[in-house]
Amino acid sequence: MTTAFSHIAIVGMGLIGGSFAAALKEYGLALSITGVDRDEATLRYAQQCGLIDHGLTSITPSLAGCSHLFVATPVGTFAQIFQQVAHHIPTVKVVDFGSVKGELSLELHQRFPQLDYLPAHPIAGSERSGIHAADSRLFMSRKFILTPLPKTSPDLTFQMQEVLQKISAHVCTMDPVEHDEIFGAVSHLPHMIAYALVDAISAMEKTSGLELSRYPGAGFRDFTRIASSDETMWTDIALANRSQLLNGLESFQNSLGNLRSAIENNDSESLKTLFRDARRYRDAIVRHMESTHA
Amino acid sequence: MTTAFSHIAIVGMGLIGGSFAAALKEYGLALSITGVDRDEATLRYAQQCGLIDHGLTSITPSLAGCSHLFVATPVGTFAQIFQQVAHHIPTVKVVDFGSVKGELSLELHQRFPQLDYLPAHPIAGSERSGIHAADSRLFMSRKFILTPLPKTSPDLTFQMQEVLQKISAHVCTMDPVEHDEIFGAVSHLPHMIAYALVDAISAMEKTSGLELSRYPGAGFRDFTRIASSDETMWTDIALANRSQLLNGLESFQNSLGNLRSAIENNDSESLKTLFRDARRYRDAIVRHMESTHA
Known part of the structure; x- marks a missing residue:
């Protein structure tokens, strides 16, 4: 199956990151998932629940084997995370799940031209937060917005569309602004x-x-x-x-x-x-x- | 049973008036209920559902046999309704179910001193409205506020408390302002x-x-x-x-x-x-x- 991921990483194991891991696991769409979160208890819990295979408290060169990295942290942390990714693992494809796209994603795109980067936004929030609220069905029948940028590879966009359709999200593509x-x-x-x-x-x-x-x-x-x-x-x-x-x-x-x-x-x-x-x-x-x- | 009503009238057969009629009927707390509403289709529907025994499109002297009249119309209509009540049936005890008490009820109290009047407010709204949304359980486990005024008879307040407790509402008494x-x-x-x-x-x-x-x-x-x-x-x-x-x-x-x-x-x-x-x-x-x- 060409659309499934082999090794991927998810940064931020909260409601969105944890639910995305759970959905990929449930549909067998990733061979192995590394969760990155500065909170060790969160990583332990995610591993115990079978949401992730490995846990890391920061972005390190050991992630070089990952094809994709999904960023599911508050949008205020994106600049720092992208910097670490560009430094340690510049060949990874990056998808963020932030609620803001627009100028923020255009800025990241310009600042890190070496990264293949696709901004995304699942319309599937909840007032609940944290890994304990993770739910493999969170994205089901919900809109999942993609806002590809000029240098986003068509392959990355296409692959995300395929994966999101498999987890029953409704994919929409629109302009980031x-x-x-x-x-x-x-x-x-x-x-x-x-x-x-x-x-x-x-x-x-x-x-x-x-x-x-x-x-x-x-x-x-x-x-x-x-x-x-x-x-x-x-x-x-x-x-x-x-x-x-x-x-x-x-x-x-x-x-x-x-x-x-x-x-x-x-x-x-x-x-x-x-x-x-x-x-x-x-x-x-x-x-x-x-x-x-x- | 001393707390049950014999003949009563409810003015305004919307969500609140209809639900109050339904609750009284369900618990056998009123011998007969006359619904007053200017919309004839509403009255027909209420009668077909067994919520009321009689229907009237306006307040007339024929209501003189009623011991209590409950006003469940928008608060902007209260002054006119009280005037008609004071004119046609001044001995009836009046309870209103409006969302505003305060100066409005003090004004009515002063303007119609001949009426035994108790302002009340069921905290049981809904964005739904109309007789079709009526529900005998609408007031169950909900607060039902009473704001007795200086000349409200203690009997009327006591009787309402008893009836509301029987329909499982939580009765609170407070100052109208x-x-x-x-x-x-x-x-x-x-x-x-x-x-x-x-x-x-x-x-x-x-x-x-x-x-x-x-x-x-x-x-x-x-x-x-x-x-x-x-x-x-x-x-x-x-x-x-x-x-x-x-x-x-x-x-x-x-x-x-x-x-x-x-x-x-x-x-x-x-x-x-x-x-x-x-x-x-x-x-x-x-x-x-x-x-x-x-």
Whole structure:
């Protein structure tokens, strides 16, 4: 089978790295997997579960036998990891799984022209994190975005497409900058808003002396679920996709300002129109998601 | 059984009114229920399902035989309904199920001193609405807030407590103004933010020409679920709880401003601290919800 990997490495054995290892193992798509993670307990656990065959706490020349290296760490670590890869194992093909592509991946592409590099982004997050949340079915029926760059070899892109289809992901290819504009709006912006809302409620609880936190309904739980996401990962994303995110915040602050003015002016017609249009737009999106099982 | 109702009326046969009728019927707590709703098809459906015994399209003197009247319409209709009740059937005991108490209920209390009136609020909403979503178990294990006013008869409050306990709701009693401060923060504010976010994404889609709506993940679906709520109900809530909601928006806009500044200044430490504190606060709330099955 020409599309299966022989020896590969995965850097960062968290939810995404661990789940990718689990999926490759389940479908028999890799002969051997080396997990790279600075946390030894994580490596031991991954090895005990059969997700990886070997563990390493850093990128060393001993990885030279690997054909592919998958980077599944927070995007703020990419520059350093790519530097080590370019230094120790420059012939390995590199695929990253970060939530930000755009300028970040173009910069890495320019800085390390010797690497065959394909940026990728699995749309399969969870507010859970860490190797204990790893799940071989995490990518199943989920979008998996590839954003090939000018010097990415067509072979690498093709091989990733084949492997991702085998693990039942829905592969989409798009421009890296367009990727950041889209996910800045539909994913990164909502995360910022959820964090800010929880921060505001916490501040209001302190100021008012009322036990606000005793009265959340199910709406609050769902609405703020993404505010339980890992803070290091999201700090990195916020800064790496800074310009698109600032555009999104601007747009959101405009919408919120309009809504606030309508409340201040007791303008029930404007409020009702805004709420109705938002409901219709949101319902149409969810119907589309359900019809495509996304 | 002294706590059961003989003849009662429910005004507004939507999700809440219909579910309350269904619960009373299931537990045999009312001899007969008259549903009042201006939509005849709703009344027919409710009668066919056995939720009500009679249907009326408006409040008339024929309701004089009812001991209690429950108001389950959008809060913007309360003043008019109370006026009709005070005119046609002033001896009926009135309980409203609106999401806003505070000044609204104090105003009704002052304006209609002849009515024995108890404000109540079931914390059991859903983005679904209408009689077709009615569910006799909607209030089960959910908080049901009562905010008795100076002239509410202790009998009425006591009787409601007994009935609500029988349908397995968790009854809490609190001050009406405190109620609005709490739910302004944990429920009304999140709804405004969800609507504003969906509005912003819709505007960004139009401006960018990118098909943003094709790429939402599960986070988007959960985060914006409450933006599919009924617009008339939420316009009324936003305006009836205007002052608390404007305080909440102020606090949220501060939190969002801090977050935005941190992104603008590439201040990863402040971002990480804000995200971490929000995650911890949110996780603690959800643990509390789960431990109390709220």
